[in-house]
Amino acid sequence: MTKKILKFGGTSVGSIERILHVANLIKKEHEAGNQIIAVVSAMAGKTNELLKLSKDVSNDFNKRELDVLLSSGEQVTCSLLAGALIKLNLKARSWLNWQIPILTEGDHSNARIINVNVSKVNDFLKEGVAVIPGFQGVSADGNITTIGRGGSDATAVAFAKLFNADKCEIYTDVDGVYSTDPNKIPVAKKIEKISYDEMLELATLGAKVMQSSAVQTAMMYDIPLEVKSTFTDRTGTKIFSQQSIDYTKSVTGVAYSKDDAKITIIGVEDKPGVAANIFEPLNKAQINVDMVIQNISSDQKTTDITFTIKRDDFSKTKKILENNNSIIYKDITYNDRVSKVSIVGAGMVSTPGVTYRMFRGLADERINILAISTSEIKLSVIIEEENTLNAVKKLHTIFDLD
Ligand code: ASP
Ligand code: MG
Numbered sequence: 001m002t003k004k005i006l007k008f009g010g011t012s013v014g015s016i017e018r019i020l021h022v023a024n025l026i027k028k029e030h031e032a033g034n035q036i037i038a039v040v041s042a043m044a045g046k047t048n049e050l051l052k053l054s055k056d057v058s059n060d061f062n063k064r065e066l067d068v069l070l071s072s073g074e075q076v077t078c079s080l081l082a083g084a085l086i087k088l089n090l091k092a093r094s095w096l097n098w099q100i101p102i103l104t105e106g107d108h109s110n111a112r113i114i115n116v117n118v119s120k121v122n123d124f125l126k127e128g129v130a131v132i133p134g135f136q137g138v139s140a141d142g143n144i145t146t147i148g149r150g151g152s153d154a155t156a157v158a159f160a161k162l163f164n165a166d167k168c169e170i171y172t173d174v175d176g177v178y179s180t181d182p183n184k185i186p187v188a189k190k191i192e193k194i195s196y197d198e199m200l201e202l203a204t205l206g207a208k209v210m211q212s213s214a215v216q217t218a219m220m221y222d223i224p225l226e227v228k229s230t231f232t233d234r235t236g237t238k239i240f241s242q243q244s245i246d247y248t249k250s251v252t253g254v255a256y257s258k259d260d261a262k263i264t265i266i267g268v269e270d271k272p273g274v275a276a277n278i279f280e281p282l283n284k285a286q287i288n289v290d291m292v293i294q295n296i297s298s299d300q301k302t303t304d305i306t307f308t309i310k311r312d313d314f315s316k317t318k319k320i321l322e323n324n325n326s327i328i329y330k331d332i333t334y335n336d337r338v339s340k341v342s343i344v345g346a347g348m349v350s351t352p353g354v355t356y357r358m359f360r361g362l363a364d365e366r367i368n369i370l371a372i373s374t375s376e377i378k379l380s381v382i383i384e385e386e387n388t389l390n391a392v393k394k395l396h397t398i399f400d401l402d
Contacts (some may be wrong), residue, residue, distance in 0.1 A: 002363060003125070004167045007134065007156035010044035012066050013077045013171040014229040022171075022230060032088060035125040037159055038083055039134045041152040042073025042286030047135075063108035063370055067136075067146045070109075071097070073317075074133030074152070076287055082131040090185060091128030095121065097136045099142065102155070104137030104145045111145035113137055113158040122163065132159065153214035155339035161221045168225050170210060177202065177209050177230035179401040180254040180392055185402040192235075195242035198252050198344050201378045205342040206257030215239070223346035247347035250354050251399035254392050258339045258385055260290065261314040263307055263321070270303040278305065284322055287313045287377040290340075291373040291382065302330070306371060308382055311336055312346070336400040338370060339388040342380035343395055361398045 004023040006026065013019050022038075030036050050069050054061040085092035100121060104111035121130045134152020138147045146275035147154055153170060174182070175190060177199065182188040193204075197220035203212035209227055218225050218239065228236025268274050275294070276358060282289060290308045297303040309317055313337045321332060348354050358379055367390065371382040383391055396402055 001146050003165045005037050005156050005160045005165045007170045010041040010173045013040055014067050016042040019080050019084050036129045038131045039156040040077040041134050046073040056071050067108045067144050070146050071144050071218045072137035075203050078131050078133040079375045085129055094131045096337040099136045103135040109146050110376045111147050116162045118163055153211040157214045157217045160223045170227045171230040175232055176227050184246035191236045191237050193245050195245055195346050198346055199239050201344040202253050202255050205255035209253045250347040250351035251343045252343050253347035254395045256341045256388055256392050259310050260338050260340050261313045261336035262338045264333045265305045265329050267302045270297045281320050291371045293371055337385045338382050340380050341386045342378050344378045346377050361394045365390050365394050
């Protein structure tokens with residue numbers, strides 16, 4: 001008997017009609033002899049709606065109460081889906097976080113699942129379908145927690161691990177992971193198989209199919225995943241460890257995000273401790289610095305330091321820099337209209353010339369590169385936001401992905 005975790009994202013349970021469709025899909029899986037744990041997200045848009053309600057009360061809404069509020073979205077879909085399964089004459093029931101319990105540790109809205117009591121649910125699986133809310137848990141002291149936006153993926157992966165499932169399938173509104181955003185670049189192709197590392201880079205760099213921390217957990221415990229569509233029967237994208245993939249291409253996908261900002265501090269002193277003085281208060285304020293570039297100083301006395309951050313942190317960062325008395329500089333320039341375009345591929349390691357081809361391609365499109373960062377399997381550049389789609393299109397073509 002195969003034990004399956006089936007996770008349904010917000011669009012898959014976004015209306016009653018869709019919930020009924022999902023119930024039928026689960027019924028087929030169950031009748032094929034599989035044991036099923038269904039993990040559900042809130043209806044599409046619901047969590048944002050709830051978040052907005054909290055902001056209408058206070059911009060600094062109490063964190064404990066926020067988790068009580070946000071977790072309610074998953075409670076709704078959990079119950080509706082279990083009810084729909086019962087209507088189809090299946091034995092089914094929902095379980096809320098504290099009924100299992102799904103134990104978490106860490107801060108409100110950013111907790112981590114540390115344990116799940118599997119016994120009751122496992123017993124139930126012998127007869128029926130268990131429907132579980134994603135995204136929520138309970139702390140050791142009995143408070144409701146949530147595990148970060150997009151966290152239902154992480155719930156599914158944690159359940160796959162703790163229930164020793166044979167399969168973990170992530171159902172969504174696209175039929176897999178694409179070589180780039182198929183809504184914007186129609187020549188994008190579905191990727192059949194991808195390694196955890198590549199998927200992790202793509203998810204972190206802007207592909208929105210899966211939550212990156214869920215991919216990270218899957219990689220850590222070697223849990224194979226499949227991303228597939230709720231609405232078609234097509235096979236999806238399989239995500240597993242790198243050894244089992246043959247690389248015929250150097251680049252697997254092109255990702256982009258438009259949520260970056262770039263800051264350049266001009267004419268800071270070129271001596272030990274200056275960079276530390278710049279980044280210390282940013283670190284204290286928990287601002288994540290992504291790329292950093294320091295120019296070689298022409299006069300040996302001063303230099304320019306450029307770095308990028310998330311656009312959401314832009315005004316906070318600006319304020320901190322302007323109030324930082326421990327640094328002396330000539331000027332600061334800001335640009336919050338930049339984007340990050342990245343090529344990702346495990347095949348890059350064994351292919352020479354990838355960097356050059358990327359830069360040549362961008363140059364041919366007359367796109368100026370503002371910052372660069374690399375890792376073993378990715379190359380990212382910061383460019384002006386208006387050039388984003390042009391850059392993605394060009395890179396998709398020159399790396400044979402069209
Ligand atoms: N409903 C939560 C969110 O929107 C969790 C999820 O969808 O995975 O972030
Ligand atoms: Mg989601």
